[in-house]
Amino acid sequence: MDKNEEILNELREISPFLAGLEQVNPYTLPDGYFEALPDRITEKILLTADLQSGLPNNYQVPHGYFDNLSDKVLSKIKMQEQVNEISSELASVAPLLNTISKAPVYRVPEGYFERELSIQPPKKTAPVFSIRLAKKWMQYAAAAVVAGVLVTGAFLYTDNSELPVEYEKYGQIDIPAALDNVSEEELLKYLGNTEHNVIMPSVNVSAAEAELFDMNSSMQTISDEELKQYLKENTELSDTVGSDKME
């Protein structure tokens, strides 16, 4: 059975209507399309092949050009972003400044940057004193002075070197008995040398207390009449004072 006949029979079984249709191609295409197509396609392929470096390329790139290309491009992009950021910042502050060229207005002698800077050695070498060394010594000296002041101050402030007087111990000594063993000559010598060196608590006795002490000792020598008289006078005085206060 012929292939076409096989397909036709199949279609007759499925759809006799379609099998009975005459196969007419309703589409049209430009005249001579298929005649020119192979050349057009070949041309296009050769052009594409050229572009895809299928054929030898006349252009050359420096050795290792593509190795660092991505880094170069990225750094350029970052630089551009930075410039844009600066420019937009300036645009918000002073837009006029963005319109002014940043090209240098000053000029340098021709070839200034290309010339190598030659350093001539000095003919006579003057002695050089290091300022740094003197400075260092000054710093050490100042530090020593400050440390001394601090240590002395701390010592004076915290010094408790004065020996405590053992009052209780001395209070228990039987002075009269002890004095019996001391010769008169030694006592006189002692009193003469240490007139003010009395062993007793260093309590400041006020003038009023000293006066009171004198009065007590002198009271024994005063008679009753004199005392009464004294009291009378003082009572009147205190009354007077009290009345003054009341008034």
Place this chain on the structure above:
Amino acid sequence: MQGNDKELLLQFHQADTKERAFTAIIKKYQEKLYWHIRRLVVAHDDANDVLQNVFIKVWNGLAGFREDSQLYTWLYRIATNESLSFLDQQKRRSTVSMDEEGSEALTNQIKADSNFDARKLEWRLQIAIQQLPEKQRLVFNLRYFDEMPYQEMSRILDTSEGALKASYHHAAKKIEEFIKNY
């Protein structure tokens, strides 16, 4: 593989006869491939673009072509894939994603043809074909117009012969129904 195709492939693998062999391949298959593509994409300009892309791909891939399949089958496979890719791109460009809406666009293109005549059955048939789902459309075209055996079609579309027969059956029934009711 057809004897002539084998010879053309041998010539293609030799540098001095490569271009000549390729031109011969184009001349041999251009019309079959063109109409296969044209029925799918409808407009001539689109068919021309797709066809040229197909042959560029053939040029680039022919060196690695495995000769265990027929050149004819391989060319149809490329043409089919290129046509479907083109239609997908068209859908994306026109923000049309639904298959039915894609069919509508192709139907409109048919109606826009200067020779279109709705009274003629051949035009109704073309409109009916565009109403089919993509797979059925392909199967019907390959079987009805190109008279392709299911075995070859199976290689092109990666589908079993049984499934292809079923698709063709459904497609023919739908087309008949459409034409009768148009």
